[in-house]
Structure formats: structure tokens, C-alpha cells
Amino acid sequence: xxxxxxxxxxxxxxxxxxxxxxxxxxxxxxxxxxxxxxxxxxxxxxxxxxxxxxxxxxxxxxxxxxxxxxxxxxxxxxxxxxxxxxxxxxxxxxxxxxxxxxxxxxxxxxxxxxxxxxxxxxxxxxxxxxxxxxxxxxxxxxxxxx
Numbered sequence: 001x002x003x004x005x006x007x008x009x010x011x012x013x014x015x016x017x018x019x020x021x022x023x024x025x026x027x028x029x030x031x032x033x034x035x036x037x038x039x040x041x042x043x044x045x046x047x048x049x050x051x052x053x054x055x056x057x058x059x060x061x062x063x064x065x066x067x068x069x070x071x072x073x074x075x076x077x078x079x080x081x082x083x084x085x086x087x088x089x090x091x092x093x094x095x096x097x098x099x100x101x102x103x104x105x106x107x108x109x110x111x112x113x114x115x116x117x118x119x120x121x122x123x124x125x126x127x128x129x130x131x132x133x134x135x136x137x138x139x140x141x142x143x144x145x146x
Contacts, residue, residue: 011040011048020054021061028057034071036060036078 018025031037032047037056039047049057056078063069063077 009050011050012054014039014047014049017049017054017057021057023061031057031060031071034075036071036074 012020014025014028017023017028028037028047032039037049037053037060039049039053042048059078060074063074064071069077
């Protein structure tokens with residue numbers, strides 16, 4: 001399904017993109033057939049390349065011209081980039097969620113602490129008990145047997 005051009009954004013026709021990047025229009029059509037580029041279309045079916053399309057094209061050209069990657073490799077690299085970007089968005093959303101929950105937890109803790117009968121942190125209430133003498137002698141016997 002073809003995208004429609006949005007108003008207010010800059011779009012370029014295939015001839016302008018071809019000249020700007022010194023690339024044959026058929027090569028741009030090939031990239032589109034291979035699914036590497038997805039320019040929008042006018043009602044008359046003319047290809048219109050957005051700034052995002054041009055950034056994608058620059059990546060493709062860098063991979064093919066400068067690094068010698070073939071089109072199958074370009075497709076794999078672009079798919080991996082998309083997946084990594086999606087994963088990064090998910091990690092960022094998760095981090096935002098954790099920050100919100102921590103902030104909420106701190107607020108809850110401060111509220112509970114202000115109304116508590118005993119105003120001390122939970123770590124002050126926990127006793128640290130050393131190992132009983134029988135456990136220490138048992139541990140040393142086990143170590144000596146090894």
C-alpha cells in the first residue's frame with residue numbers, strides 16, 4: 001500500500017534524487033522493488049522521496065559504495081537496525097516505567113515513615129546473628145574433608 005505525501009514536508013522527485021546522489025533512476029527503482037526504499041506516491045503515481053527516504057538512501061549508498069555490501073546484506077543490516085531501534089525504544093519505555101515506580105515507591109515509603117509509630121528504616125530493625133558455634137565447627141569439618 002503506497003504512502004501519501006504529507007503537507008508541510010519537503011519531498012523530492014526521482015530525477016532530483018538521482019542527480020543529487022549521482023545514481024541512475026533505475027537503481028532507485030530497484031531499491032524500491034527490493035523493499036529498501038519506500039517513497040510515497042502522488043495521485044498520478046509519481047515517486048516522492050522524503051528527508052527520511054534520503055537518509056535511508058545515504059545509508060544504502062554508504063553500505064554499497066564505501067563498504068562493498070551487496071543488496072541482500074543491506075537488507076539484513078537495515079532490518080537489524082530497525083529491530084535495534086525498536087529494542088532501544090522498549091528499553092527506554094521500561095526505564096521510564098521503573099523511574100516512575102521508584103519515585104512512587106519513595107513517596108509511599110516517606111508517607112509510611114512519617115506516620116509510623118517507630119521512625120526507623122527497615123535495615124535498623126533487622127538483626128544480624130552470627131553463625132552458632134555448632135554451624136562453625138560443622139563448616140570447618142566440611143572444608144577439611146575437601
